[in-house]
Amino acid sequence: MTIHVATKDEVLSTEAALAHCSAPGHGAADLFIGRVRDLNQGRQVRAVSYDLHPVLCNNVFREICKEARQEWGESLHFWLEHRQGRLAVGEASVVIAVSSPHRDESFRACRYLVEQMKHRAPIWKQEHYVDGDSEWVKGHALCSHG
Amino acid sequence: MTIHVATKDEVLSTEAALAHCSAPGHGAADLFIGRVRDLNQGRQVRAVSYDLHPVLCNNVFREICKEARQEWGESLHFWLEHRQGRLAVGEASVVIAVSSPHRDESFRACRYLVEQMKHRAPIWKQEHYVDGDSEWVKGHALCSHG
Amino acid sequence: MSREVEIKLFGAFRQYSPEAAIAVSLPESADVATLRRAFADKLEDDNARALLQSSAFATDEAVLGEGDTVPAGARISILPPVCGG
Amino acid sequence: MSREVEIKLFGAFRQYSPEAAIAVSLPESADVATLRRAFADKLEDDNARALLQSSAFATDEAVLGEGDTVPAGARISILPPVCGG
Numbered sequence: 001m002t003i004h005v006a007t008k009d010e011v012l013s014t015e016a017a018l019a020h021c022s023a024p025g026h027g028a029a030d031l032f033i034g035r036v037r038d039l040n041q042g043r044q045v046r047a048v049s050y051d052l053h054p055v056l057c058n059n060v061f062r063e064i065c066k067e068a069r070q071e072w073g074e075s076l077h078f079w080l081e082h083r084q085g086r087l088a089v090g091e092a093s094v095v096i097a098v099s100s101p102h103r104d105e106s107f108r109a110c111r112y113l114v115e116q117m118k119h120r121a122p123i124w125k126q127e128h129y130v131d132g133d134s135e136w137v138k139g140h141a142l143c144s145h146g
Numbered sequence: 147m148t149i150h151v152a153t154k155d156e157v158l159s160t161e162a163a164l165a166h167c168s169a170p171g172h173g174a175a176d177l178f179i180g181r182v183r184d185l186n187q188g189r190q191v192r193a194v195s196y197d198l199h200p201v202l203c204n205n206v207f208r209e210i211c212k213e214a215r216q217e218w219g220e221s222l223h224f225w226l227e228h229r230q231g232r233l234a235v236g237e238a239s240v241v242i243a244v245s246s247p248h249r250d251e252s253f254r255a256c257r258y259l260v261e262q263m264k265h266r267a268p269i270w271k272q273e274h275y276v277d278g279d280s281e282w283v284k285g286h287a288l289c290s291h292g
Numbered sequence: 293m294s295r296e297v298e299i300k301l302f303g304a305f306r307q308y309s310p311e312a313a314i315a316v317s318l319p320e321s322a323d324v325a326t327l328r329r330a331f332a333d334k335l336e337d338d339n340a341r342a343l344l345q346s347s348a349f350a351t352d353e354a355v356l357g358e359g360d361t362v363p364a365g366a367r368i369s370i371l372p373p374v375c376g377g
Numbered sequence: 378m379s380r381e382v383e384i385k386l387f388g389a390f391r392q393y394s395p396e397a398a399i400a401v402s403l404p405e406s407a408d409v410a411t412l413r414r415a416f417a418d419k420l421e422d423d424n425a426r427a428l429l430q431s432s433a434f435a436t437d438e439a440v441l442g443e444g445d446t447v448p449a450g451a452r453i454s455i456l457p458p459v460c461g462g
Contacts, residue, residue, distance in 0.1 A: 014164055018179065024235050027183035030176065030256075033164060034377040037173035037247065051303050052376070053369055055352040082376060089170050094377050101183065103260060103462075110176075111253055114377065122350070122369075123376030124303030136304035139375030142348040144357035180462040197388050198461070199454055201437040228461060240462050249377075260462065268435070268454075269461030270388030282389035285460030288433040290442035 003069070005061035005080045007054045012095045017079040021099035025075065028103035030110040034094040036087045040137075044130035049086045050093060053122035057082065064116040068098070071112070072105040080113055082123060093125075149215070151207035151226045153200045158241045163225040167245035171221065175245035176252040178260050184235045186283075190276035195232045196239060199268035203228065210262040214244070217258070218251040226259055228269060239271075293320045297362060299331060299349070300369040308340050318362060324349050325358045331370065347372045378405045382447060384416060384434070385454040393425050403447060409434050410443045416455065432457045 004020050014031060021029045036048045065078040079097040087093055094117070098109040117123075119140045128134045150166050160177060167175045182194045211224040225243040233239055240263065244255040263269075265286045274280045294317050301312045308314075316330040327349060335341050349356045351366040362368065379402050386397045393399075401415040412434060420426050434441045436451040447453065 014160065014177075018160055022181065022236065024184035027181055029179045029181070031160075031179070032249070032253075033175045033177070034249070035168065035173055035175070038170035050376075051306065053300075053302055053350075053352075053371065056350060056354075056369070056371075059353060090168065103178070103180070107178075107253070107257055114249060118375065118377045121374060121376045122302065122371050123374055124372065125375055126303075136372075137375045139303075139373035141346045141373045142350075142355050142371050144348070144355045144360070196461075197391065199385075199387055199435075199437075199456065202435060202439075202454070202456075205438060264460065264462045267459060267461045268387065268456050269459055270457065271460055272388075282457075283460045285388075285458035287431040287458045288435070288440050288456050290433070290440045290445070 002076065003062060003065040003078045005058050005065065007052055007057050007082050007084055009083070009085045012081050012083055012092045014095055017081070017095050017097040020079050021077045021097040023075070023077060023099060025101055026077070026099040027101055028106040029097060029099035030103075030106040031095065031097040032110055032114050033092050036089050036091050036093060038089045040127060043127070045089060045127050046130050047086055047088050047128045048093070049126040049128065050082070050084045051124045051126070052082065052084050056122045060121045061117065064113055064120065067116070068109040068112050072109045073100060076100045076105060076109060078109070078113065080117065082117070082121070148222065149208060149211040149224045151204050151211065153198055153203050153228050153230055155229070155231045158227050158229055158238045160241055163227070163241050163243040166225050167223045167243040169221070169223060169245060171247055172223070172245040173247055174249035174252045175243060176256040177241065177243040178256055179238050180240040182233045182235050182237050182239060186273060189273070191235060191273050192276050193232055193234050193274045194239070195272040195274065196228070196230045197270045197272070198228065198230050202268045206267045207263065210259055210266065213262070214255040214258050218255045219246060222246045222251060222255060224255070224259065226263065228263070228267070294318060295320060295364070297327070297368055300367065302369060303372040304343055305340070305347075305370055305372055308335065308337060322362050323358070324356045324360050324362060327362050327368075328358070343372055344370070379403060380405060380449070382412070382453055385452065387454060388457040389428055390425070390432075390455055390457055393420065393422060407447050408443070409441045409445050409447060412447050412453075413443070428457055429455070
């Protein structure tokens, strides 16, 4: 399988991502890691709770990977895992990786996966602030691609 | 130290790169890994020997990182390690990583490091083919940036 | 003929129901626009109604368009604006 | 006054000398263009002379321009076209 997608409630592995995204004919891999930041829009963040729709998430992840494969090459390998549950500052919320024969495809496809995931995957985050307050972060409205 | 550069004659660690490229204020990191490919310009490759000028390499690596830091932000973290010696197909020849508050800077700076390293760092590779032959790969002529 | 459809809640909608679901009654071949109005009637909070305007309905397979018929038997979810990563 | 300068070889140049170095004799304040001619005289192989045309001389600190004086005491290297990664 050249496409691996998942939602996880345990620590994400970058090693597994890079092991999956490799092949004797692949000279390049690009890996993106998203982590919980201690500051968002001027507020001190202590943790973030990720809520997601697991089945639809996996469908959307796979769809995005297939689009990238069509655009940048059938031989590419893809990895997209997103965390759910409560994460402390510094923890990885998402790991995305792509490998390809040459570097340009890896960089472009990896960036594509990141951007599309952020705009299309049914994932929501609730920030927990140091002052005890918490808030659901505003996002991108979904639309039908039927 | 926000900039780490090195030339190594042992296996490169992506874990160390991602540990270095992290900070409570950094929500993103991008990591590039270059690996030895089994095929180059139609010839079956068995291994590649990397020759490099260690002192000048480290100077050039550091210079490139400083340029990226100036362009994309003083707070960014950078990692650039290149392997030397003989590597089998699949082994990592270079690991480059950048972390930043937001993702765009990580992607752009990481790509910058990769491209500049390829054009400016004093590194040479000799491909060893399955048929027993070997050849130094043609490259980019260096010029003075004085 | 009408049917009971249970809408699963996600993200900011979760705070409006402890069961993370709201049931609405719909005509047999109702479309998503009809579902949206029926769902709005169940909301007592103005913020929730505002959130509904920018939210999408979906099955486990795909996001639904306003003119789509609400499929029978499928699990339906209400998805507020997303922000993964 | 002339001085002996040892040029360290890298990449494809390594095959032209088992010591990975070639020594040339240079006037005291010779520039890099002069060094290049002196170096060319030491090469017997046509491929090596062709490679020299697209190669740069450098100290451990930086690549030198053709008009730069060859610095005294510095380690000098000849760098063929590069291809890292």
